[in-house]
Amino acid sequence: MSKPAAPLKGRAARLARLMPTTGASSAARTPFVLLVVVLLAGGLITLLLLNSALNEGSFRLSELKRDTTELTDEQQALQRDVDSRSQPDALEQRARELGMVPGGSPAFLNPDGTVQGKPTEATAPPPSPTPSPEAPADASPDPDAAAAEPSASEAPAGASGSPSPSASATGPDAPAQNSPPPTSPGR
Numbered sequence: 001m002s003k004p005a006a007p008l009k010g011r012a013a014r015l016a017r018l019m020p021t022t023g024a025s026s027a028a029r030t031p032f033v034l035l036v037v038v039l040l041a042g043g044l045i046t047l048l049l050l051n052s053a054l055n056e057g058s059f060r061l062s063e064l065k066r067d068t069t070e071l072t073d074e075q076q077a078l079q080r081d082v083d084s085r086s087q088p089d090a091l092e093q094r095a096r097e098l099g100m101v102p103g104g105s106p107a108f109l110n111p112d113g114t115v116q117g118k119p120t121e122a123t124a125p126p127p128s129p130t131p132s133p134e135a136p137a138d139a140s141p142d143p144d145a146a147a148a149e150p151s152a153s154e155a156p157a158g159a160s161g162s163p164s165p166s167a168s169a170t171g172p173d174a175p176a177q178n179s180p181p182p183t184s185p186g187r
Contacts, residue, residue: 101125 008016084090104120 099124 085094101122101124103122105117107115107117107119110116
């Protein structure tokens with residue numbers, strides 16, 4: 001038969017007393033295995049939640065980029081509209097539609113308080129004759145209306161309908177048209 005194992009001595013005996021025997025080893029592994037399974041399951045659920053949150057953020061980001069592109073296109077269209085309406089000829093046409101007339105000759109104040117130039121009042125050019133709905137389009141205009149219109153030599157307006165600088169100062173006693181004095185830097 002087999003011989004009984006020799007008793008352990010010293011350090012080995014102390015370690016053997018601390019280690020449980022074979023019966024308790026399977027019971028000690030069960031909580032550790034459960035802990036590892038719970039940690040792995042928790043990690044997987046956390047990863048799934050994090051992934052779905054990132055996907056939601058990515059969809060929101062793509063929506064915001066699309067909205068930004070649409071708003072940028074709209075802003076550029078509005079800027080083109082503003083630029084086209086800011087052109088001098090468009091401003092002049094709109095001013096005439098509102099009943100505005102070009103200003104007369106301006107006067108300038110010098111730094112010493114003297115007035116340079118002689119201001120004149122702005123006057124509206126005579127309205128262009130429009131055919132009335134009662135009169136046929138091929139009928140000759142009324143002789144009284146033709147007399148009310150100034151002739152081409154009397155009209156001070158240029159091709160654009162604004163008074164030309166040379167037409168307002170053509171008389172011998174008309175004041176000399178002086179350009180405004182240059183402004184000093186910093187003013």
